[in-house]
Amino acid sequence: MAEKERVSLSISKDLVREFDELSKSLGHPNRSKAVSEAMREFLANKRWDLTEKGTVPGVILVTYDHHSRGVNKALTELQHDFPDVVNATMHIHLSKHTCLEVIAFKGEAERVRSLAKTLQSQKGVLNLKLLTSPA
Numbered sequence: 001m002a003e004k005e006r007v008s009l010s011i012s013k014d015l016v017r018e019f020d021e022l023s024k025s026l027g028h029p030n031r032s033k034a035v036s037e038a039m040r041e042f043l044a045n046k047r048w049d050l051t052e053k054g055t056v057p058g059v060i061l062v063t064y065d066h067h068s069r070g071v072n073k074a075l076t077e078l079q080h081d082f083p084d085v086v087n088a089t090m091h092i093h094l095s096k097h098t099c100l101e102v103i104a105f106k107g108e109a110e111r112v113r114s115l116a117k118t119l120q121s122q123k124g125v126l127n128l129k130l131l132t133s134p135a
Contacts, residue, residue, distance in 0.1 A: 052113075057106040058132035060116055066099045068124025075101060075122065082107070082115045098126070 023034030064071050079086045085107030092100040103119075105112055112130070120128045
């Protein structure tokens with residue numbers, strides 16, 4: 001059996017409640033098992049950040065709170081800073097406070113990584129998912 005390590009995290013109560021409800025409905029016996037699975041999925045999905053090379057096509061899905069000061073302007077300006085990568089965008093209103101930006105891209109993997117990391121760091125961004133497709 002693999003050695004285990006106890007960790008402590010600060011997470012909003014609403015997020016923990018929602019996580020626990022979903023993981024229970026998916027049949028996870030406890031929070032530790034569900035968090036371990038989520039961490040393995042995160043690692044598998046993010047490994048490309050370090051290894052992908054060459055031209056990659058795909059989309060970046062950015063969910064954000066549009067009431068967060070300056071987030072709309074920042075996201076638009078960032079897309080204009082990457083004209084060699086960003087091909088098109090679509091804006092979707094999810095709720096009164098939440099929007100989804102779909103950014104279609106095709107570009108060098110290093111530039112795509114840079115765009116995604118910069119988008120993720122913006123105040124008001126709630127979630128970012130990067131999906132690549134075979135060229």
